[in-house]
Each structure stands twice: as structure tokens, then as C-alpha cells.
Amino acid sequence: MTLFEPFQFEFFRNGFMVATLAGAICGLVGVYVVLRSMSYIGHGLSHSIFGGAAASAVLGVNFYLGAGMWGLLSALMIGRVARRGKIGADAAIGVITTASFALGLALSNVFGQARRSIEAVLFGSILGVTTLEVLAVACVGLLAVAIICAFYRKLLFATFDPEVADVTGVNVGRMEALLMLMLAVTILFTMKIVGVLLISALLVTPAVIARMVTDSFARMLVIAPLVGAACGAVGMVISYHADISSGAAIILLAAFVFIVVYTVTGARGRGNAGGMIH
């Protein structure tokens, strides 16, 4: 068995491309996620989208439309509950997204979706990725790059210092909504390959690795997608040869790179990552 053997299969080539793109997109969006301490939102949204995916399957609605609307609705509900101030955003995420996840599981049980299919959604699968889905993920990537280029300064200001950004004329609420939208769309289009339970790690780990090796925000936006893409690509090959789920292989590889960088960069890297590593 050679290293390149799996590339003779179309399903693997599609999965490989989606995993590479997914890693890059998650790395890019993840920079904002970790710098805004929103890691838990990424985790929660993926769970919520699982509920939407199950409901879409039962109702016979298109997966991306149903799960996407569900995810966006959850994100808006989290924002609304948190803004009311009675409970914190973390508690709002805990209640809303886990309820959505539980609903997804219940629907899958009642309507008899195969256990194997649930496992694929939870832990990721390279089977059944179509060429159209590869193109869709590529479009999501281009959209994310376009949004970040067009709103680079506004997003940076709203991330670093939202209160002053607001006084300076940046519409912070709109920037936050844009980030939530990017996050929801990224999770929606990449969760199939990485899995609901592991997607948040792909959002966080490449960005934290990038933070450990650079002190520049602009460079972080280049390094994190490169690390994510490399983990996605190499993780897919490992997944095939070791016969483990694609999500697990990608995340384990990212975790390994994190440990290496954490060790090599020493105190400086740990200092840079600061509050990101708990």
C-alpha cells in the first residue's frame, strides 16, 4: 500500500480537498474566535447545527438550508438571551445549543436514522462528499477571505476594543453579526468531514498555534489557515491508512502540532497564547 494509494478513489480526492479547505477556513475564522474568546460559541453552534441537520432530514428539507437556518437562529437566540443580562452568554449557549443537540438525537432515534449515520455526523466521515460540496466549501472559503479583506480594519478594531470602536464609528453589532454568520456557515459546510464534536478543535487549535509563533495579527491570519490546511490534508491521509475517522485523525494531528510548537516556542509562545490556553 503506497502513501498515494487513496488518491485513486474519487470519494477520497473529494474528502481530501474538503478537509484541506475546511482546515484553512476554520484556521482563518478561528483567529477571530480565539482572540474574542468565543471558543465555546463554536463548540455550541456545531452542536446546535446537529439538531438542525436531524430536523432537516426528518422534514425532508435541504441539509444546508435547514441546518444553516437552525444554526443562525440559535446564534441570534444566544445573543438575545445574553443581551438581556439575566444570564451570561456561556449559560445561554449551554442551554440553547445542548437542547438543540438533544432534539437532534431524539429525532434521529424516533425516525430511525441509522446509528452509523449519527456517528458519521458526530465524528466526521469522508464518504459521500460530492464534487458539488467541494465547490461549495471552496466558495465559503472565498467568501470568508473576501469578508475579512473588506472589513479587515473594522473586524480588527471590533475584536480588540469594541467599546472604542463603537465611539469611532464602527458598527460593532454588525461586525459581530458578520462574524457569527461566518462562523455558522464555516461550521455548516465543514462539519461533515470533521464532525460535530471535533469541529471546535479545528477552529481553535490552528489559531492558537499561529498565536504562539507570531506577535502579528496579519501574520496570524496567514499562518492559522496554513496550519489548518496542512492538518486537514495530512490528517485525511492518516485517516485512510490508520482506518480511523477523518475528524479524529485531523484533530489528533493538530493537537500533536500544538504540543510540538508549545514545547519548541517555550515561555515566549506560552506568553503569547496567554489567556487562550487554560
Next chain:
Amino acid sequence: MTRLIELDGISHSYGGPTVLEHVHLTIDEGSFLGVIGPSGSGKTTLLRLVLGNLRPTEGVVRRRADLRIAYVPQVETVNWNFPITVSEVVLMAAAAKWYRPRATESERKRVAELLEQLGLGGFEHRHIRELSGGQQQRVFLARALHRDPELLVLDEPTSGVDVRTRHEVVHLLTDLHRKGTSVVLSTHDINGLAAHLPLIACVNRELIAVGTPAEVLTSSVLERTYGAPMEVLEHGGMLLVTDSPMGIE
């Protein structure tokens, strides 16, 4: 004298008890106003109402049309681990106008000039964490000045800084005021900062007094503001406020 901002009978609450009640305050062109009061007295809420970050639950805030306001937050609230350089912080001031990710040559020149003015020439590419307390405060001041503000609002500009940095900040603000910028700041530092300003507002849920240091730095006003006995002494023509903690002989 042009009126920049007028707070007309404003009250504010964050959904619970009222934080500020029936405040009437005007900020005119050329003002240099210090807002003092104990922790939780509503100083920051007052500044946020002036800035327009908050809407009052009662009353009206009137601002002169097209008033250019800039804000310098407390440096203690800054995330020093954020991967950002001095010039990137200053360039943020133009974020609302620009869609171009990279700074133009003229923007870079303007940033360099501002940093030079504030004694930070050559620090453009340094990470903000690598600077001293005074230098960090000046970076955020440079970002505010990039907007060429008519009114500069600062939240606790001398909080958590050493004596030398405090002197630097006071001199910088005095200089800016002399050049025509109106300044409003909040502070806990009565002797080191507020007593040197031409106008002081004492706040504790309501506006207790507004006036010159000689008018408001009196035992009775300060006791009403802080809810504790305070003495005012005169030393070399300057007023000096001391507190006398109860129960300590």
C-alpha cells in the same frame, strides 16, 4: 463659547437600580473637566453617555452636530496579549472610513508623525506589550488624536500608573488643552490629577457639585460624594485632600 454636549436631566439604569439620576451637565468648547467619585458612583456611565455608547433611560443628551469625539479607555481593560503593534493600534482610528486592509503611504506617514509628537518615534513595529506604562497610555492617546478630536474623553488615565507616568499624562493633556482640545476625564486621583484641573464634577449617583477645585474640594462636598469624612488642606497654594479613616487613631 460653543456648547459641545449638554446632558439634560439624564438618568440611567442597567435594568436594576438607577446608576445616575437627574444629571444636568454641560461641556463647552475649551472645557477641561475631571469627574470624581467613589467606585460604582456612575463616573464611567456618565462618560459612556457623553460618548453616545449608552442611551439614557430618562432625559436627553444633546451633541453639537458633527462633533468629533475620541475616547481613551482605561489601559487596565486592554488585552495585552492581543497580537498587535503600535502602528496597528493607531491605524484603527481610521477603521470606519477604510475598506483597504493595508495602510497607505500617507496613513503610515500620519501615524509616524503622531507617534513622533508623543515621543514614540521608531516604536511603530513594537508589540504594545513591550512598552512601558506611560508609553502604552500614549499609544492609545495617539489613536484618539488620529481623529483630530474636538473633545477627548479619557477613563481613569492615571489609574495603575507610577508617579512619573502620571506626570507625563498630566503634561500631555494640559498641552492638548492649551492647543484647543476640550478634555473630559474620570479619575480617582484627586490630589495627583483632579486638583490640577480647572473644573471638577463630583458624582455619586447624582451630580453633587460642579466647579473649580476651590469651589468643590471642600470637606462637606467630598463627604457627600464619598460618604466618608475627608479633610482639605492647603499646601504651597495647592489643595490637598486627605481622608481620615474612622476607628484609626
